[in-house]
Amino acid sequence: MRTNCILSPQCALKNNEWRYAMSEEKTVDEIIGTLRKVQTDKVEEVEEHLRSELNQAEEEYQAELEEIDKNLMYQVDNLMSNHNDELSDNIDHFQQLLVELEGAAYHWDDEFWHDFLPETVSKVSDCHRVGTLKVNGHFNQLETLALIPIINGQNVIFLSSIEIKKQINQAFQSLILRLIVTSPTSKIHLMSIEPLANSNKILGIFPKKYVEHENAEESLNRLSLHISLVRKKHLTNDQPTLLEVMAETGNYPVPHYLLAVTDFPHNFSAKAIRQLITIMREGPACGVHTIMLVDAEELPNLDLEGLDKEASVISYEDDRFVFRSGISQSDPTNESAFDYSNFNLELDQLPDLDLLEKLVSSTDISVFDLINLPS
Numbered sequence: 001m002r003t004n005c006i007l008s009p010q011c012a013l014k015n016n017e018w019r020y021a022m023s024e025e026k027t028v029d030e031i032i033g034t035l036r037k038v039q040t041d042k043v044e045e046v047e048e049h050l051r052s053e054l055n056q057a058e059e060e061y062q063a064e065l066e067e068i069d070k071n072l073m074y075q076v077d078n079l080m081s082n083h084n085d086e087l088s089d090n091i092d093h094f095q096q097l098l099v100e101l102e103g104a105a106y107h108w109d110d111e112f113w114h115d116f117l118p119e120t121v122s123k124v125s126d127c128h129r130v131g132t133l134k135v136n137g138h139f140n141q142l143e144t145l146a147l148i149p150i151i152n153g154q155n156v157i158f159l160s161s162i163e164i165k166k167q168i169n170q171a172f173q174s175l176i177l178r179l180i181v182t183s184p185t186s187k188i189h190l191m192s193i194e195p196l197a198n199s200n201k202i203l204g205i206f207p208k209k210y211v212e213h214e215n216a217e218e219s220l221n222r223l224s225l226h227i228s229l230v231r232k233k234h235l236t237n238d239q240p241t242l243l244e245v246m247a248e249t250g251n252y253p254v255p256h257y258l259l260a261v262t263d264f265p266h267n268f269s270a271k272a273i274r275q276l277i278t279i280m281r282e283g284p285a286c287g288v289h290t291i292m293l294v295d296a297e298e299l300p301n302l303d304l305e306g307l308d309k310e311a312s313v314i315s316y317e318d319d320r321f322v323f324r325s326g327i328s329q330s331d332p333t334n335e336s337a338f339d340y341s342n343f344n345l346e347l348d349q350l351p352d353l354d355l356l357e358k359l360v361s362s363t364d365i366s367v368f369d370l371i372n373l374p375s
Helices: 009-104 111-115 162-181 216-234 242-249 270-282 304-308 353-361
Strands: 128-136 141-148 156-160 188-193 256-264 288-295 312-317 320-325 344-347
Touching: 009 111, 009 128, 009 141, 009 162, 128 162, 128 320, 156 162, 162 188, 162 256, 162 288, 162 312, 162 344, 162 353, 188 216, 216 242, 216 256, 216 270, 216 288, 256 270, 270 288, 270 304, 320 344
Parallel strands: 156 288, 156 312, 188 256, 256 288
Antiparallel strands: 128 141, 128 344, 312 320
């Protein structure tokens, strides 16, 4: 006979165990649900806190950026203002130089030359232009004059090569022409040494004015003697240059002499080279100024400082013309000298034919007079 399971103690026990298990499972689910809700609430709280902090950080960051931007704009405005002031000062200085130096500084295309009369020139200028110097800045391009203080005692060396022969020759001629036409009659004389028969680089621009001079060694001998006489007669320990004599007395006692040399070292004897070096070193103090055109291909390793370490040098480097105002000033350890070699040099060329003929025709033939030495 079968017994009903509901009444069986074993069945009741199993039933209770099942109910308990179900209750525990429900409790676990409730706990898990509660934990998940707590976790979700916590995550949302953390996320809300993070969003709040991020928003605050963003606001602070934007405020800092605005302050930085404001400071930068203030600094840029100050820099631009200072730059414009300096640029204006440079332009004013540039214009003042033109006014003071007149023909020694004006470009050949300037209207100044339209009414220029050599007889109105009253003094020899301290500096003469050879071109313009340009350098690119942060905001614009700076341009200034390339001025050489020849009369104040600085020789000039032009380094020539085949690729830039025309430009360098014309710059050489232009400087000589400018020195002559902007100096009073009888205050400056030109002596030239053109060792190559077909040179015609100097006197070719004065075709009707030139009187035949001596050969190179005779010209150098004459200049050397002149320098020696000037040193003995006019210079002292207290006044070792004619410029100092003029500053003291108000009078320049002898004319200036320009020694224009082309095609160095072609056809120069060893003796002539020694004489030339001496003249370049001692001449400026005595009013003898050398402007020399050197064949850089003939003398690629020429010791320029051996010629004259104070000379201004015009050269062609890295596809551009370079101006160095004094060879010794190219020394990077010399902090007292300004280095112009970072500027691009645009060389002056000869004026147009009409102006050239006008200037040459008005040049007094006394410019070519030989040095008057005592017999």
